[in-house]
Amino acid sequence: MANLKTKFIGLELQSPIIASSCGLTADLGKLEEMAANGIGAVILKSIFEEQINREVSRSLDDEGYPEATDYIQHYVRANTIQQYIDFVRKAKERLNIPVIGSISCLGDGEWINFASELEKAGVDALELNAFILPTNEFVESVDVEALYYAIIQHVKSVVNIPIIIKISPYFTNLPAFISKLKAHGANAVTIFNRFYEPDIDIEKLTMGSASVFSRESELRTTLRWTGILCGKDKKLELCTSTGVHSGEAAIKVLLAGAGAVQVCSVLYEKGLEVIGTLNETISNWMDRKGFKSVDEFRGMMTYADVNHAERYERAQFMKYFSNKK
Numbered sequence: 351m352a353n354l355k356t357k358f359i360g361l362e363l364q365s366p367i368i369a370s371s372c373g374l375t376a377d378l379g380k381l382e383e384m385a386a387n388g389i390g391a392v393i394l395k396s397i398f399e400e401q402i403n404r405e406v407s408r409s410l411d412d413e414g415y416p417e418a419t420d421y422i423q424h425y426v427r428a429n430t431i432q433q434y435i436d437f438v439r440k441a442k443e444r445l446n447i448p449v450i451g452s453i454s455c456l457g458d459g460e461w462i463n464f465a466s467e468l469e470k471a472g473v474d475a476l477e478l479n480a481f482i483l484p485t486n487e488f489v490e491s492v493d494v495e496a497l498y499y500a501i502i503q504h505v506k507s508v509v510n511i512p513i514i515i516k517i518s519p520y521f522t523n524l525p526a527f528i529s530k531l532k533a534h535g536a537n538a539v540t541i542f543n544r545f546y547e548p549d550i551d552i553e554k555l556t557m558g559s560a561s562v563f564s565r566e567s568e569l570r571t572t573l574r575w576t577g578i579l580c581g582k583d584k585k586l587e588l589c590t591s592t593g594v595h596s597g598e599a600a601i602k603v604l605l606a607g608a609g610a611v612q613v614c615s616v617l618y619e620k621g622l623e624v625i626g627t628l629n630e631t632i633s634n635w636m637d638r639k640g641f642k643s644v645d646e647f648r649g650m651m652t653y654a655d656v657n658h659a660e661r662y663e664r665a666q667f668m669k670y671f672s673n674k675k
Contacts, residue, residue, distance in 0.1 A: 352636035354629055356390070356644045358610040359512040359538050359587055361448045361474055363390035365629050366604060366644055370591055370614035371396045371452040371479065380622065381441055387625035390610065391448035394441065396479050397434050397464075431464060438471040448474040450514070455480045455501050466508045475512040475537075478505065481545050491522060498527075499534040506535035514589065516540035519571055525582050538587035540612065541575055563615040569593030573606055577662045580607025581653025595619075597631020604632075607649040 354365045369392045374380045376395035384392055441449050451473035453464060465476055480501060484494045498515065505513055515536045521527045528539050549560040572593050580588055590603040591612035600611045616624055632644075641647045653662045 352633040352641060353643050354388075354390075354633060356610070356648075358391075358589065359475055359514065361391060361512070363610065364388060364447065365390035365625075366608075366610050366632075367600060367625060367628050368450075368589065368610050368612045369393060369617065369625075370612040371477065372614045372617075374614075374617055374622070376437070378437075378440055378444060381445060383622045384617075384625060385445050385447050387622055388629045389447065389625050391450060391474075392441075392445070393450040393452050393477055393612070394438065394473075396452040396454040397431070431467070435467055435471045438468060438473055442472040450475045450477055452477045452479055462504045462508055465505045469509045469511050473511065475514060476505070476509065477514040477516055477540065478502070479516045479543055481518055481543055495521070495527060495530070499530060502531060502534045502536050512537040514538040514540055516543045516591070518542050518545070519575065524575060525579060528579060528586070529583065532583075532586070538589055538609070539579075540589040540591050541572060541579070542592050544592060544614075563618065564592050564595075566593060566595045566599065569595075569599050569602070573602055574662055576603050576608050577606035577651065578653040580649055581655070581659070581662070584649070584654070597628045597635070600628055601632055601635055604644060604648050605651040607652045609648070 356363050356366050358366070358368075365388050367388075367390050369375055369381075369384050369389050371393040373395060374384075375392050381392055438449065438451060449472070451468040451471075453468075453476065455478050468476060478501060480498055482494055482497055484491070498517070502513060502515060513536055515531055515538075517528075517531075517539060519542045531539060544562070544564060547560040549558050550556075551558055570593070572590050576588060576590050580586055586607075587609050588607060589610045589612055590608040591614070594600055594603065594611055594613050595616045600613075603611055613625075613628070616628075620627075636642070636644075636647070639647070653659050
């Protein structure tokens with residue numbers, strides 16, 4: 351019988367499958383159900399700066415006393431953060447698997463102190479979901495990247511737990527960028543985060559949001575960069591996210607070098623019992639191939655393997671298919 355136990359950033363996981371930060375991980379009952387179904391670890395729902403600011407604005411509108419602005423802002427912010435910390439403590443009490451906190455970082459600032467509070471509350475690690483949208487044409491790319499380095503450095507200065515930074519694919523040179531993230535203190539990197547994407551209703555002429563769920567086809571980008579990044583840096587601790595909807599997809603990113611595999615959309619679409627199905631698929635495949643542990647096959651097909659490098663690099667679609675009828 352295959353053994354799915356593995357290690358990621360020093361944490362003992364009963365499975366490489368991790369529940370990504372989402373609404374499901376904000377419910378204690380669902381967290382317990384995930385653990386019962388064999389999830390390796392859970393990343394709690396992120397706390398967002400926008401969320402807190404929205405609560406502050408709503409309270410100010412309801413209150414109607416301008417002179418109370420400072421007090422209300424402080425109270426609402428402190429109360430929202432305290433609720434999150436209390437939730438962390440409850441999750442740690444009721445779960446026997448690693449619990450990872452999550453902060454959605456818009457920049458470098460007050461989140462530093464919050465990271466310290468989460469460590470005191472007992473999280474086993476912290477994922478920083480960072481996405482800084484560069485809309486100012488006068489800001490150089492190197493300055494945008496420097497914001498990510500500053501976030502990591504400042505958080506690492508106040509906590510001792512492992513820090514994972516979750517990033518998008520939109521960087522000029524991902525291998526160089528991730529190498530610098532490690533140099534500035536990141537223990538691991540998650541590729542790739544999903545964020546709000548706009549859509550336009552052409553009949554109502556209104557702005558809205560696109561679907562929040564990933565598609566299976568999105569695995570291709572994740573798989574390509576998993577193989578390249580892990581092939582270039584054998585010591586890189588990488589967690590994959592986006593496009594993993596099956597056990598077969600999880601096996602692919604593990605072969606490409608991933609240390610752990612985040613799932614989210616599939617939990618919504620197929621229910622939490624799908625966790626058991628994912629684990630069973632991986633286990634059955636390992637038995638068929640004669641692998642006793644995840645470490646035996648992890649990274650077998652990275653970019654570093656000369657037999658696979660060309661496939662990871664190939665980007666010119668028309669070069670190979672322009673003659674197809």
